[in-house]
Amino acid sequence: MSVPAIEIQGVRKAFRRREREAGAPWWKREWKEKVALHELDLAVVPGGITGILGPNGSGKSTLIRILGTLLTPDSGTARVFGWDVVKEALEVRTHVNRVSVEAAFFKELSPWENMVYAARLYGNVRRGTRRRVLEVLELLGLPRDVIDQPMKQLSRGQQQKVAIARSFLTAPSLLLMDEPTTGLDPRSKKEVQAVLETLRAEREITVLICTHDMDEAAALCERVLMMDGGRVLADGSPAELCREHGGATLEDVFMHLTGKRLEAEEAEEVAR
Amino acid sequence: MTVEVRRSIRRLGAGYSEMSALIGFAERQLYVYKRYWVWEIVWLFYSIVSVLSIGFLASGLDTMGAGSGGFDLHRAQLYLLIGALLWGYLSLVFMEAAYAIAWERWEGTIEYTFMAPVRRVTHLMGICLFAIGYGLARTFIVLLVAVAIFDIDFSHANIGGALFVLGASIVPLIGLAILTSVLPLLSPQKGEQMSFAVQGFMLLVSGVYYPLSVLPAPLQVAGAISPLTYALAGMRRSLLEGAGVGEQIPTAALLVAMGVVLVPAGIVVFGWAERRAKSLGLLKRSG
Numbered sequence: 001m002s003v004p005a006i007e008i009q010g011v012r013k014a015f016r017r018r019e020r021e022a023g024a025p026w027w028k029r030e031w032k033e034k035v036a037l038h039e040l041d042l043a044v045v046p047g048g049i050t051g052i053l054g055p056n057g058s059g060k061s062t063l064i065r066i067l068g069t070l071l072t073p074d075s076g077t078a079r080v081f082g083w084d085v086v087k088e089a090l091e092v093r094t095h096v097n098r099v100s101v102e103a104a105f106f107k108e109l110s111p112w113e114n115m116v117y118a119a120r121l122y123g124n125v126r127r128g129t130r131r132r133v134l135e136v137l138e139l140l141g142l143p144r145d146v147i148d149q150p151m152k153q154l155s156r157g158q159q160q161k162v163a164i165a166r167s168f169l170t171a172p173s174l175l176l177m178d179e180p181t182t183g184l185d186p187r188s189k190k191e192v193q194a195v196l197e198t199l200r201a202e203r204e205i206t207v208l209i210c211t212h213d214m215d216e217a218a219a220l221c222e223r224v225l226m227m228d229g230g231r232v233l234a235d236g237s238p239a240e241l242c243r244e245h246g247g248a249t250l251e252d253v254f255m256h257l258t259g260k261r262l263e264a265e266e267a268e269e270v271a272r
Numbered sequence: 273m274t275v276e277v278r279r280s281i282r283r284l285g286a287g288y289s290e291m292s293a294l295i296g297f298a299e300r301q302l303y304v305y306k307r308y309w310v311w312e313i314v315w316l317f318y319s320i321v322s323v324l325s326i327g328f329l330a331s332g333l334d335t336m337g338a339g340s341g342g343f344d345l346h347r348a349q350l351y352l353l354i355g356a357l358l359w360g361y362l363s364l365v366f367m368e369a370a371y372a373i374a375w376e377r378w379e380g381t382i383e384y385t386f387m388a389p390v391r392r393v394t395h396l397m398g399i400c401l402f403a404i405g406y407g408l409a410r411t412f413i414v415l416l417v418a419v420a421i422f423d424i425d426f427s428h429a430n431i432g433g434a435l436f437v438l439g440a441s442i443v444p445l446i447g448l449a450i451l452t453s454v455l456p457l458l459s460p461q462k463g464e465q466m467s468f469a470v471q472g473f474m475l476l477v478s479g480v481y482y483p484l485s486v487l488p489a490p491l492q493v494a495g496a497i498s499p500l501t502y503a504l505a506g507m508r509r510s511l512l513e514g515a516g517v518g519e520q521i522p523t524a525a526l527l528v529a530m531g532v533v534l535v536p537a538g539i540v541v542f543g544w545a546e547r548r549a550k551s552l553g554l555l556k557r558s559g
Contacts, residue, residue, distance in 0.1 A: 015552070015553050016552070065383075065553075065556070068383075068387050069386075069387060069550075070383050070386060070387060070550060070555055070556075071550055071551075071553055071555075072547070072550045072551050090389055090391065091389075093387055093388060093389035093390075094389040096387070097387075098383075098384075098387060100383070102380055104379075104380050104381045104383060104384040105379070105380075105381065106300070106303075106304060106379050106381060107379065108304065108307040108308065109300075109303050109304065109307060113300075113303045116296075116299070117296055117299070117300045117303075118384075118388075119296075120292050120293055120295060120296025120299065121292075121293050121296050121385070121388035121389070121390055122289075122388065122389060123288060123289030123292045123293070123389075125292060125296075150307065
């Protein structure tokens with residue numbers, strides 16, 4: 001039996017902040033706890049794309065950060081390919097890469113310089129790296145001449161594609177995608193989704209994707225988890241979820257489970 | 273293939289990855305500075321102006337009558353200029369390394385870097401490696417300008433002895449820089465300003481422009497535990513009095529001993545701060 005790509009048992013995460021009550025004196029602040037993830041259990045088998053759907057504050061990004069060793073859970077254990085994300089963080093990091101909603105780049109540097117930096121961090125620089133980078137950029141529909149332009153001159157869609165290309169370059173076994181298409185124009189969104197489809201077909205990679213986009217989740221994911229308030233409300237294939245909850249679309253299922261519309265939240269987020 | 277051979281191959285692979293990352297951090301800094309070259313010219317100008325002001329301050333003492341009596345003006349000028357040049361170098365290395373985390377926060381890359389499969393010691397050493405090379409290059413340019421303008425006489429200097437102390441001073445300096453780089457990790461909002469405060473305090477107590485004896489007693493104690501004090505005093509002894517490598521061995525040994533304590537202490541404290549940041553979710557917040 002193969003080791004699960006992700007194995008989470010009883011993971012809980014809360015954040016403590018010192019806040020001032022309305023009307024309290026300026027010096028009086030009290031600790032407040034906000035639970036981002038309630039006790040969560042999850043197992044994901046290697047390969048395929050698993051989607052996490054949920055509004056802002058549902059715990060999606062917290063989950064992704066825990067798996068990426070950027071946050072430590074308050075309790076419970078999380079393992080990636082058998083390695084504990086807290087005790088064996090270095091081993092976990094060799095197998096994981098993340099594409100986040102805000103493309104994390106040195107904006108003055110070019111895509112090439114950012115990618116060489118990434119490849120060096122992952123010990124992947126060798127002869128032919130530039131050719132590989134160009135191939136991946138081309139696959140993502142980026143013109144060749146962007147490779148030496150400063151990142152700040154690229155559109156947000158182009159930056160996001162470079163972020164995806166960068167993650168491919170480091171050949172991760174688990175790719176964590178935190179709203180990779182949020183804020184992209186429809187054409188860029190389609191191109192990114194097409195790349196994910198290709199990835200699913202061609203590479204042995206497990207993808208965990210957080211998204212607001214119900215259509216994207218329905219089209220790409222074999223399995224979907226719906227989250228709200230730090231809890232998983234539903235778990236299954238898009239077809240199963242629609243069947244079980246009596247909806248024609250995932251949006252209907254989400255509405256049925258939470259009484260909220262997720263797409264309205266996305267529009268609000270993009271407008272902000 | 274035996275287990276031992278497999279382990280050796282794995283160790284070699286890990287060593288290659290860490291070396292690759294070490295180069296990656298230094299190379300990234302080089303790329304960043306290349307792109308911000310206008311800023312670099314501005315900072316170089318600022319460094320030159322700062323050192324020249326100190327040189328002219330010494331010249332000005334002459335016109336104010338300080339030159340009369342047993343006061344050796346030329347020596348005073350050299351004393352101050354050496355202090356200004358070395359402080360320029362030491363503070364630059366110190367701040368470059370200390371700013372490593374603050375910089376990643378500005379750029380929004382801190383999470384990406386912290387997710388990379390790299391040991392933190394490699395990360396911090398890569399940054400320090402670049403900072404030392406960059407600091408030496410910039411200080412050399414400032415030194416050339418200062419020598420040309422003030423006609424500095426290094427005929428009594430022992431350059432070998434000075435370089436020996438300079439080399440030894442790098443070790444504790446890295447430790448101090450790592451300790452200071454913890455501040456932006458502890459407080460995303462105030463850490464950067466706290467780094468400035470630490471730098472200012474080091475300037476006050478390390479005998480950059482005056483001997484420690486002029487300071488009040490508590491500050492003299494602080495100066496006595498600052499490695500920069502011994503680095504500056506040692507280099508002055510070589511440049512002003514011609515102390516050679518042999519005479520500088522005790523100073524160099526003291527500096528290395530301080531580094532042996534400060535570097536591991538810095539790494540341990542950084543590890544604690546990183547765990548705290550990951551527990552409180554401070555890596556994400558940038559302000």
